[in-house]
Amino acid sequence: MKELFFRTNSKVESLIGRELITNNTIAIFELVKNSYDAGSSKVEIKFVDFLKSNNNSVISTENSYIEIRDNGSGMTLQEIKDYWMELGTPHKEEKKEVRIRDNQIKTVVNRIVNGEKGIGRFGVDKIGSKLLLESTSFVEEKKTVVYFDWNRFNDRSKLLEQIPCEYDLVDKDPNDITGLKLKISNLRDNWITKDIDNLKRDLKKFLSPIEEENNEFKIFFEYIYTENGEVINEKERIVNDSYEYLKTNIFAEIDTNGLVNFEIVDKGIVTDRHEYLYSDGAKFGAAKIQLYYVDSADKSIFTKKMGLRTSDYGNIKIFKDNFRIMPYGEPHNDWLEIDKRHAQGIFRTIGTRDLIGHILLSNDPENGNNVLKEATDRVGFIEDVPEFSNLKSFVWEIIKHLESYIFSRIKERAKETTKILQEESASIKNEAQDLLTTFNNIISSTNLPKDQKDEIFKEIQSKSKEFSKKINNIENASKQIENQIKIFSQITSKEGILFDMLHAIKNKLSVIDAQIMGFELDINDAGLDIKTDTLRIAFSDIYKFVDESLNKVKSSKLIKEKNNIQDILDEAIGFHNIKFKKENITLNTKFSTETIFVKCSKEAIKNVFDNLFSNSIKALSKITNKIITIESIIRDNNLEIYFSDNGSGIPEDKIPFIFSLWSSNTGGSGIGLASARDIIEDHGGKLLVVDLKKENISTTFLIKIPIVG
Structure with missing residues (x-):
């Protein structure tokens, strides 16, 4: 059988260089990473022959160039041929770590290599059309200088390997240190001060904010320009100030x-x-x-x-x-x-x-x-x-x-905030009342006809009521915060009791499990057709909840796996079906999620559905025609589930606090919705109260959660 081989057109150089790398900052960042991978303890970035920084004016000239120099291991001529000149070299995949020696402390450290694709160096072409590469290696007596003219690669009639790059072998200077120097000239873009600032900001992200960690790798930035005939050299060390x-x-x-x-x-x-x-x-x-x-x-x-x-x-x-x-x-x-x-x-x-x-x-x-x-x-x-x-x-x-200190500060600041809210709302209320009285007196003293005066009085009274309503909302909010501070203090002192209670519940569950098994055996012996599946599922859910609460390792980080959301929802519905029949609740569903998967903790998401069902059942307790509606759609790679009922609804002034602890309007703790929101947010989603503006719907919760393929 005959064979065919790929060829590489010169166009590839620009495809993986100036066309792949989107901006100059990313290109320089890639070159700095290469210096890090070469075992450098420092890299210097010089902007030479630029103009003095001047707001958003262009500061680069036709003579400007950028020089990047490091003190790494450098490359031999053979390494330049084998690695630098080879497209997509696997060198860094094969050599995952380099060893560097600090001459002062004589300590060897290992450093994991960052780059693997073998194309980062082509980012040079994004910055400028000409490159002078100077490499000084430990093992060679001479240094290698290579000249690149990237515009040569615009000749689409040639293959990549047909375009030459000249090089020289030059004697080392006594002051030369090992490493690599890249001089990039004929800059392709006009640089402004903002570009320099963005580069410095992004270089900071490469470094650790811990000074002790930064001693292993330093980045220095030099900006060289001429002012009034004098060469000014501004040099600074880039540090992460996070x-x-x-x-x-x-x-x-x-x-x-x-x-x-x-x-x-x-x-x-x-x-x-x-x-x-x-x-x-x-x-x-x-x-x-x-x-x-x-x-x-x-x-x-x-x-x-x-x-x-x-x-x-x-x-x-x-x-x-x-x-x-x-x-x-x-x-x-x-x-x-x-x-x-x-x-x-x-x-x-x-x-x-x-x-x-x-x-x-x-x-x-x-x-x-x-x-x-x-x-x-x-x-x-x-x-x-x-x-x-x-x-x-x-x-x-x-x-x-x-x-x-942190928790004392939280409580003190909350107390201060509520005090200010209460004082300010009371003051505003009094001022509003005084203002209303003044308006009434002014209008009464005018010669306006009585019907016009009555109309103005009516309008002022209406606005006053709206204003008072908003002030009352502020007062309610401050009371909510004050109550939560008190309960917060109680909980922090009683968490040990709660933990002991969970242990006791788990022990009791073992007894219940044995009782259920005995019950199932009695049913089987009597030949009765009684299903215990729902009972088993409920028991299993309770046991898992308690067990996960006591699991000290995994409790704060739910295990998430790929699950079919429809299966979870169907299981939650099945668990509540008996309750729906008993309460005469009609369940309407419109799903478009039969094959939709999300990465989630099945038990946690099911717990969210259980909370929403429980809230709806309570809200429907005094309604004659009880309806729960669940609809789902896919939008922007998110699953949206609309969970609605026609129950008693949520008072308008309570909506801002509906996901806060102890905000229940049905006599409960309010922990359910607060927990449900935390669970959904832990899965990268949102739980919201929305108004669908539809008849026969009083309350709708929207669950948004990312889907996976």
Whole structure:
């Protein structure tokens, strides 16, 4: 059989270069990643012969060029031929990590390679049409200089491998260091100051916000321009300042005698400072700890600055002489079992999603940290020793100090807010009444006809009622907050009782299970046709709920699998069918989700449906013609389920608080809807109250949840 082979047209160079890479910032970012992968400890980015920064005016000229230089391993001529000049080289796939040596501390560290596709270097063509590559390697006496003219590759009549790139071998200068220098000229785009600022911002995301981690890889930025005949060189180090925007942190240090000093800083102000002797001592040696609490606003800022969520960044990392001890603090490494404890005290503890930070240790004998021995596989410390347990206990001590401050602050701020709301609403009410009286007096004193005066009085009275209604809503909101603070305080002191109750319920469920089995045997012996499937499903759901609540490892992170949403909904409907018949409730369904799958915890989503059914049944209790309607559609890659009833409805002033704890309008706790919303949001969706503006519908809940293929 004859054979055919692919050929590569020169057009491919632009397809994977300036056409694939969307902007200059991404192109430079790719080149910086290559420097990191080459084992560099620093990379310098120089903008040369640009104009002085001037708002949004063009600052690049025809003589401007960009130079990127690193101090990595460099490439030999053969490596340039084999790797740089080969499209899509698998070199980085085969060599997943490089080893670099810092000449000052003589320590070898491993670094995982970032790039794998082998095309990032073609981003140079996006920046400029000409490139001078200069590579200095340890193993060769001369350095290699290669000249690239990317415009040559615009000749579509040639194959990629037919277009030459000239090179020279040049003697090394005594001051030359190993590494790679890229000089990019004939810039394709006009640069403005905003482009420079965007580049600096994105480069920050490449770095860690922890200074100890940044010592391994530094980025320097130089901007060189001429002003009044003088060459000005502005140089700065790019640092990730994401931590600087976090408002609340605790810094603590302990010496070898167990003496602890800590201070809590909130919005730049030291709010708490203490010194005491740690009762368990410092068997692990001296240490420094810095922890940051991140609320929803902090998380948003951190994600914007870092380019990843706090949950993907990790939690509490350990460093020893500036080097990370893996895997502590990785996103899925909860080495302190923070979430396990958070599951037992959700109202008075913080989880890994709310906490980031680091612990600093040292090899200095005076610090005494050498008692913490690394495991034989070089991954982490030996953990089943008193010293490591002592370290964990101390970190927990510091976490609790931070937690105590956070939750006290939440309660105090809530109290202050409600007080202000109450005072302001009362003041506005009085002022409104005074204003109304003044208006009435003014109108009464005019010579307007009586019918016109009456019409004006009527209009003013109507507006006054609307205004009073809004003020009443504010007062109701403040009362809601005040009540929740009181109940919050009660719950935080009674969570231990709740946990014990769950244990007791689980034990009782085992007894009930045995009773059901005996009941089924009696039915079978008597030859009766009585179905116990629904009873079994209900028992199974209760048992799973209690068991998952007690599961300290998985309780805060539901296990999500691919499930057919229709099956879950049908099972929930089947469970409530007997109740529907008993209450004379008509269930209308219109589904378009028979083959739709979502990634979810089946039990959790079913629990949401159960909550909605229970609420509808309560709302329909005083209605004659009882109807529940469920409709589903697919919109923008989301499943939308509309869950409606024609019950008593939700009072307008209660709608803003319907998903708050203790907001029930039917005498319940209100926990059901609050829990349902949390579950849906944990699945990347939304639970909303919507108005369909249809007859015979008083309340509609909308569930939006992403679908999977």
